[in-house]
Amino acid sequence: MKSSVIxxxxxxxxxxxxxxxxxxxxxxxxxxHNETSVPKSDLIVLPGGFSYGDYLRCGSIASKSKIINSVIxxxxxxxxxxGVCNGFQILIETGLVAGALLRNKYLKFICKNIYxxxxxxxxxxxxxxxxxxxxxHIAHNDGNYFCSKDDLNFLQDNDLIACKYCDINGEVxxxxxxxxxxxxxxxxxxxxxxxxxxxxxxxxxxxNCLSSxxxxxxxxxxxxxxx
Amino acid sequence: MKIKVIVTPKKGVLDPQxxxxxxxxxxxxFIDVNEVRQGKYFEIETDIKNxxxxxxxxxxxxxxxxxxxxxxxxEII
Numbered sequence: 001m002k003s004s005v006i007x008x009x010x011x012x013x014x015x016x017x018x019x020x021x022x023x024x025x026x027x028x029x030x031x032x033h034n035e036t037s038v039p040k041s042d043l044i045v046l047p048g049g050f051s052y053g054d055y056l057r058c059g060s061i062a063s064k065s066k067i068i069n070s071v072i073x074x075x076x077x078x079x080x081x082x083g084v085c086n087g088f089q090i091l092i093e094t095g096l097v098a099g100a101l102l103r104n105k106y107l108k109f110i111c112k113n114i115y116x117x118x119x120x121x122x123x124x125x126x127x128x129x130x131x132x133x134x135x136x137h138i139a140h141n142d143g144n145y146f147c148s149k150d151d152l153n154f155l156q157d158n159d160l161i162a163c164k165y166c167d168i169n170g171e172v173x174x175x176x177x178x179x180x181x182x183x184x185x186x187x188x189x190x191x192x193x194x195x196x197x198x199x200x201x202x203x204x205x206x207x208n209c210l211s212s213x214x215x216x217x218x219x220x221x222x223x224x225x226x227x
Numbered sequence: 228m229k230i231k232v233i234v235t236p237k238k239g240v241l242d243p244q245x246x247x248x249x250x251x252x253x254x255x256x257f258i259d260v261n262e263v264r265q266g267k268y269f270e271i272e273t274d275i276k277n278x279x280x281x282x283x284x285x286x287x288x289x290x291x292x293x294x295x296x297x298x299x300x301x302e303i304i
Contacts, residue, residue: 057295064292093295100297107243146240146298180241 001226003028003043006071008062013048013085013201020203021045024219033065042226043080044071046087048139048201058101058142059089068094080124080226081195085140088187088197097190097197098155099147104140105180111139113211114178116163116186116200117170123193125162129221133170134163135212136200138178138186143199145181145188155188162187162196228273230285233302234294235266269293 003026007014014030021028021043029039038044052061062068068090075081075096083091091097104110116134118126126132147155155161164184167176177184179199187198202215236242242264249263271288275281282303289301 056292060292060295098297100295102241102298103243105241105243107247144241144243148297180243 001042004031004038004041005045006031008033008051010051011047011049017047017203020206033067037070046083046090048085059093062090063093083197091197098151101142102144109141115166117166118163121159124225125196131217134214137204144179145185160189162189230271231304232269240298
């Protein structure tokens with residue numbers, strides 16, 4: 001399987017994502033934001049970081065990059081696109097996924113491991129995943145997911161909430177919500193579930209020598225669902 | 228011509244920065260302050276000479292970049 005990671009000025013999780021994708025068997029290419037087309041890919045990843053210094057709104061400037069039109073075209077044809085952290089913010093700003101990401105509720109940059117409960121219903125990312133309560137890492141200042149009531153109803157009615165913050169036992173509550181996100185939302189899909197935006201970083205937890213190895217389940221499962 | 232724009236969080240959208248400012252003001256004895264909303268202010272210099280056309284153009288700019296209409300309102304002044 002071929003993947004492409006887009007690099008924006010200020011991306012800083014692009015290399016980690018490259019390492020993770022390659023570790024699990026993707027043939028990955030790095031693509032500079034100023035390119036006008038993405039090489040033939042089965043998966044495009046928008047990585048985390050601080051594209052354009054988070055100027056204006058996180059992800060807003062990157063969402064107007066030259067490369068983005070071909071990412072949108074790829075996504076609209078059903079191609080798999082993941083945006084992690086700043087990548088999620090960029091997806092939001094392109095309008096490919098619903099909602100917005102506000103400043104964290106308690107105004108603190110949060111950098112820690114959290115648990116998310118994955119939605120396994122009919123999607124390439126989490127369907128059949130061996131473990132559905134995953135210990136992943138978050139590191140963000142603006143991850144407080146917000147959307148209109150209509151959008152929330154649409155997300156809920158169509159199983160488009162990709163993952164929710166929970167505790168170690170999978171219980172979703174106010175106590176397990178690190179940033180004030182509506183309904184503990186940590187990630188969402190687009191309508192066709194080919195696009196996944198999520199704040200947690202699976203690529204940071206892919207080895208037993210790290211604080212968790214649960215990102216491995218994510219990448220292994222994705223690859224297996226793509227085959 | 229210079230066009231000015233103010234972008235603010237929509238009513239009902241949590242504005243934790245505004246809330247923190249309000250609480251600080253209260254602790255500074257400005258006890259009358261019961262809400263603060265923090266926004267952004269832009270000054271846009273444009274080559275368009277006609278004010279109506281310039282504002283129409285800035286409206287597009289607001290919708291496409293300056294404001295995220297899911298969470299923000301804009302006002303051209």
